[in-house]
Amino acid sequence: MVHFTAEEKAAVVSLWAKVNVELVGGEVLGRLLVVYPWTQRFFDNFGNLSSESAIMGNPKVKAHGKKVLTSFGNAVKHMDDLKDTFAELSELHCDKMHVDPENFKLLGNMILIVLATHFSKEFTPQVQAAWQKLTTAVANALAHRYH
Amino acid sequence: MVLSAAERAAVRALWTKLGSNVGVYATEALERTFLAFPTTKTYFPHFDLTPGSAQVKAHGQKVADALTRAVAHLDDLPTALWALSDLHVRQLRVDPVNFKLLGHCLLVTLARHYPGDFSPAMHASLEKFLSHVILALAISYG
Numbered sequence: 298m299v300h301f302t303a304e305e306k307a308a309v310v311s312l313w314a315k316v317n318v319e320l321v322g323g324e325v326l327g328r329l330l331v332v333y334p335w336t337q338r339f340f341d342n343f344g345n346l347s348s349e350s351a352i353m354g355n356p357k358v359k360a361h362g363k364k365v366l367t368s369f370g371n372a373v374k375h376m377d378d379l380k381d382t383f384a385e386l387s388e389l390h391c392d393k394m395h396v397d398p399e400n401f402k403l404l405g406n407m408i409l410i411v412l413a414t415h416f417s418k419e420f421t422p423q424v425q426a427a428w429q430k431l432t433t434a435v436a437n438a439l440a441h442r443y444h
Numbered sequence: 445m446v447l448s449a450a451e452r453a454a455v456r457a458l459w460t461k462l463g464s465n466v467g468v469y470a471t472e473a474l475e476r477t478f479l480a481f482p483t484t485k486t487y488f489p490h491f492d493l494t495p496g497s498a499q500v501k502a503h504g505q506k507v508a509d510a511l512t513r514a515v516a517h518l519d520d521l522p523t524a525l526w527a528l529s530d531l532h533v534r535q536l537r538v539d540p541v542n543f544k545l546l547g548h549c550l551l552v553t554l555a556r557h558y559p560g561d562f563s564p565a566m567h568a569s570l571e572k573f574l575s576h577v578i579l580a581l582a583i584s585y586g
Contacts, residue, residue, distance in 0.1 A: 327564060328564045328567060331564040331565065331567070331568050332564065332567055332568040332571050349563070349564050349565045349568075352564070353564060406548055409548075409552055410551055410562075410567065411555075413552045413553075413555040413556040413559075414555045414556070414559035414562050415559070417556045417557065417559060420552075420556055422472070422475050422476045422479045422480070422495075423479060425476055425479070425480055425549075425552060426476075426479040426480040429480040429481070430480075
């Protein structure tokens with residue numbers, strides 16, 4: 298089980314309070330699909346993903362990004378209990394969606410980069426380290442039930 | 445995975461914009477790497493790694509110079525970075541996984557300082573550029 302210090306929790310929670318989940322979620326998923334185009338393999342039914350502007354403007358990308366980041370919000374609320382919190386989602390990603398857990402790391406890094414662009418002042422090295430720990434822990438929790 | 449003409453132009457343009465601050469950003473990227481990925485500190489037991497350390501600053505400038513050299517040699521990174529690759533393999537013996545960690549922290553640093561320039565397309569170009577640099581650095585690992 299990952300242990301977060303009080304400072305790390307505070308860093309995560311205080312920044313999360315400022316996040317526009319709908320906006321940031323769409324951007325995070327959009328960037329994943331632009332920067333690592335092979336991740337588009339999971340979204341064949343999303344319509345036009347043929348260019349940066351098509352991807353970033355795609356309503357399905359935005360909607361799904363919001364869904365993913367809302368789920369991430371759950372992680373912020375349960376930092377001490379991530380494996381159980383994501384148990385069901387882990388099984389889903391393995392059995393139904395067949396997603397290589399490597400992708401969770403890529404998405405985690407996209408979250409960090411988007412946070413850096415939106416919160417230049419707040420995203421100090423210490424804050425980044427706390428968020429890095431969280432995204433890694435969430436990625437591991439999501440991979441935990443794979444078989 | 446080749447950098448297109450547009451991607452090269454984007455990377456070169458950003459590097460010109462960074463100007464003499466490349467060292468500052470590389471230093472910040474190093475500080476972020478040590479904090480976010482503590483295992484990377486194992487390669488610097490002889491360094492003072494406290495924030496503002498002169499040793500980290502000097503090292504940041506070395507990294508910056510190497511990256512600037514890479515930007516100037518986008519057509520032939522393996523040759524341009526051969527000596528550095530050899531250094532990292534034979535003398536420093538750094539596990540190549542760490543190059544990616546520093547690369548990621550450099551992207552975070554640039555995203556933070558240049559949010560307006562850091563469009564998804566620019567982000568993708570930089571990611572590709574750094575992947576190529578990392579490949580070239582890892583080339584003499586066999």
